[in-house]
Amino acid sequence: MTALLEIENLSVALKNGPRLLRSVSLRLDRGEVRGLVGESGAGKSMIGKAVLGILPRSAEVVEGRILLEGTDILTLPPAERRRRIGRIAALIPQDPLTALNPSHRIGPQITDRLVDILGWKREKAEARALELLAEVNISAPARVMRNYPHELSGGMRQRILIASAFAAEPALIIADEPTTALDVTVQKQILKIIAGMQARHGTALLFVTHDLGVVSKVCQSLSVLYAGKVLEDTQVADFFRAPGHAYSAALLAATPKYTDPEGSLMPVGPEVLAAVQAEVDAADREWRHV
Amino acid sequence: MDLLARFLIRLFSTAITLFGVAVIVFTVVRVVPGNPIAMMLPPGATPADIVRLKALYGLDKSIPQQFVIWFWGVLHGDFGTSISLRQPVLGLVLGRLPATLELATMALVMAILIGGASALTAVRFRGTQIETGIDVANGAALSIPDFLWGLLLIIFFGVLIPLFSISGRISPDLQLNFETQFYLIESIVRLRFDVTANLLAHMFMPALALALPLAAIIGQLLKQSLKETMELDYVTLARTKGYSETRVILREALRNAILPTLTLTGVQFTFLIGGTVIVERLFSYEGLGNMAIDAVVNRDLPLIQGIVICFAVIFTAVNLVVDLTYAALNPRLRHA
Structure with missing residues (x-):
């Protein structure tokens, strides 16, 4: 069976600059939830951006393929690529405070894709939006549809963005650190809502996060990244039992434990970092030779 | 704030601005060199002619006096008469x-x-x-x-x-x-x-x-x-x-x-x-x-x-x- 998303040997680089993603490969099946973990700057968000076709203008794909339902989207003409991505995938963005357009009401921001891209009737799209808002536990969906973003709280806005991502029943949703910008108390609710929505709709989820706790709760598989290179690609259960890479083990050890609140934090040791950096450098040398 | 109140405040500040403009332009055009009487009279006019014409246009009074007369007229919709075109301004x-x-x-x-x-x-x-x-x-x-x-x-x-x-x-x-x-x-x-x-x-x-x-x-x-x-x-x-x-x-x-x-x-x-x-x-x-x-x-x-x-x-x-x-x-x- 073809995978929903298959990334093969993807390298993204700054124009005339260093690589941000180093020959990344990963696979996501229908309904699978995969975590993408790593430190800030490890390139985990960059993978999501490449899949969604929203790489910053300063970066470009220099090698590799991104197969979405079996078609390499990188070879499609821009208009067709946009439509294909819009139909198959959706994004739950990181910061709900900046991800809604301040001068449009909430309603149209949920229904726009249904009406403009998928050609639904407005009434049908609005009924669907109301349903989705109720599903993410918004108590007065009809009123919220008429609100402007600045009238709503951050948690509320993130729920709206989640509802909006699920609106067109995409096969793939990329959640780009969807709880990072939120209050700790709200984070848990949002995580629960995303997990619940994912389970009900059977959507495949690429969950970008630096929080291994989140991964253990939501994901089935995960990829560990360092400096744009996938160090380990494994099942969540195996990972927490026996991480396959020294860096992964150090990362896991560095996670603060609720069971030991007084314990001091364990940074990733310098010898581990040196080893992983050597691995990255070796990959770069090899890449330049090809 | 209520829209009407906002509008009234705006109207009030506009009136003050316009009054300020009126004071400044009225004073400036009278203080700068050159006067309309000199432009109107032929060369060789007598001092008596000048005085008579100045009185006719009210230019013999002090600037504040002139301003009060003019401004009173403006409030009644009379902006005076053009000197060169001899029609209402x-x-x-x-x-x-x-x-x-x-x-x-x-x-x-x-x-x-x-x-x-x-x-x-x-x-x-x-x-x-x-x-x-x-x-x-x-x-x-x-x-x-x-x-x-x-x-x-x-x-x-x-x-x-x-x-x-x-x-x-x-x-x-x-x-x-x-x-x-x-x-x-x-x-x-x-x-x-x-x-x-x-x-x-x-x-x-x-x-x-x-x-x-x-x-x-x-x-x-x-x-x-x-x-x-x-x-x-x-x-x-x-x-x-x-x-x-x-x-x-x-x-x-x-x-x-x-x-x-x-x-x-x-x-x-x-x-x-x-x-x-x-x-x-x-x-x-x-x-x-x-x-x-x-x-x-x-x-x-x-x-x-x-x-x-x-x-x-x-x-x-x-x-x-x-x-x-x-x-x-x-x-x-x-x-x-």
């Missing part, structure tokens, strides 16, 4: 105002169309040669002042390729019996499109000369804020939904990016109206600005005062319109 000003309003509005429309189109094109093709080309053109449009544009346009479209009329407001042989001074609007309402075309042909060059510097400002500022807006998260999110770049610019970015440009356009539009004075002169366009130059040359004090007050009223009205539009476009301001 109010009628003269209102007779010329429509011509200037039509010209300035046409220039504003041109500036918004040219500036808006150049900004949208530059953003759509940002990072390419097209953007560079538009930047260069904007730089040129901005660094050449309106009257110089007027001269350049006369050379191009008046002399080299005589497409448009270079002087006046309408061809003398086309005099329709206009009911109002708003020739352009009236010709459209009366379905006399031949007259409309003739008026537009006369208006084209002065309006374009006034519009180009403003178009460059609008183009540069709108391009800049559009480019910044295009990097924001909600624009990126819209891209993932499948919208084309053009749709994203128009639908997501434009409305949010336009606010700073709107404010500046309001301010710059008042400069444009100021520019009508010299551009109307250049094209012998029968407007308020052209009359202002005559009034200054003739030291026609009541007429200068009337024209300046009229310009001041226009400026404050423009600012009011800008504020109201701003509130209409930005939902965050509506409840504030």
Whole structure:
């Protein structure tokens, strides 16, 4: 069976600059939830951006393929690529405070894709939006549809963005650190809502996060990244039992434990970092030779 | 705050502004050298003649006294009588105002169309040669002042390729019996499109000369804020939904990016109206600005005062319109 998303040997680089993603490969099946973990700057968000076709203008794909339902989207003409991505995938963005357009009401921001891209009737799209808002536990969906973003709280806005991502029943949703910008108390609710929505709709989820706790709760598989290179690609259960890479083990050890609140934090040791950096450098040398 | 209260406060502050303008212009035209009496009398007039004429126009009294008399009249709708034209100032000003309003509005429309189109094109093709080309053109449009544009346009479209009329407001042989001074609007309402075309042909060059510097400002500022807006998260999110770049610019970015440009356009539009004075002169366009130059040359004090007050009223009205539009476009301001 073809995978929903298959990334093969993807390298993204700054124009005339260093690589941000180093020959990344990963696979996501229908309904699978995969975590993408790593430190800030490890390139985990960059993978999501490449899949969604929203790489910053300063970066470009220099090698590799991104197969979405079996078609390499990188070879499609821009208009067709946009439509294909819009139909198959959706994004739950990181910061709900900046991800809604301040001068449009909430309603149209949920229904726009249904009406403009998928050609639904407005009434049908609005009924669907109301349903989705109720599903993410918004108590007065009809009123919220008429609100402007600045009238709503951050948690509320993130729920709206989640509802909006699920609106067109995409096969793939990329959640780009969807709880990072939120209050700790709200984070848990949002995580629960995303997990619940994912389970009900059977959507495949690429969950970008630096929080291994989140991964253990939501994901089935995960990829560990360092400096744009996938160090380990494994099942969540195996990972927490026996991480396959020294860096992964150090990362896991560095996670603060609720069971030991007084314990001091364990940074990733310098010898581990040196080893992983050597691995990255070796990959770069090899890449330049090809 | 309640809308009515806001409006009343605005009206009150406008009245104070206009009063200040009246005081300043009244004083300044009387303090600067040169006086209307000297302009009116033939050489060799006797001192007695001068005294008699000064008394006739009330110029023998002190400036504060003159001001009180004049201001009392203004409050009753009497702006005095023009010294050089010997007609009531109010009628003269209102007779010329429509011509200037039509010209300035046409220039504003041109500036918004040219500036808006150049900004949208530059953003759509940002990072390419097209953007560079538009930047260069904007730089040129901005660094050449309106009257110089007027001269350049006369050379191009008046002399080299005589497409448009270079002087006046309408061809003398086309005099329709206009009911109002708003020739352009009236010709459209009366379905006399031949007259409309003739008026537009006369208006084209002065309006374009006034519009180009403003178009460059609008183009540069709108391009800049559009480019910044295009990097924001909600624009990126819209891209993932499948919208084309053009749709994203128009639908997501434009409305949010336009606010700073709107404010500046309001301010710059008042400069444009100021520019009508010299551009109307250049094209012998029968407007308020052209009359202002005559009034200054003739030291026609009541007429200068009337024209300046009229310009001041226009400026404050423009600012009011800008504020109201701003509130209409930005939902965050509506409840504030």
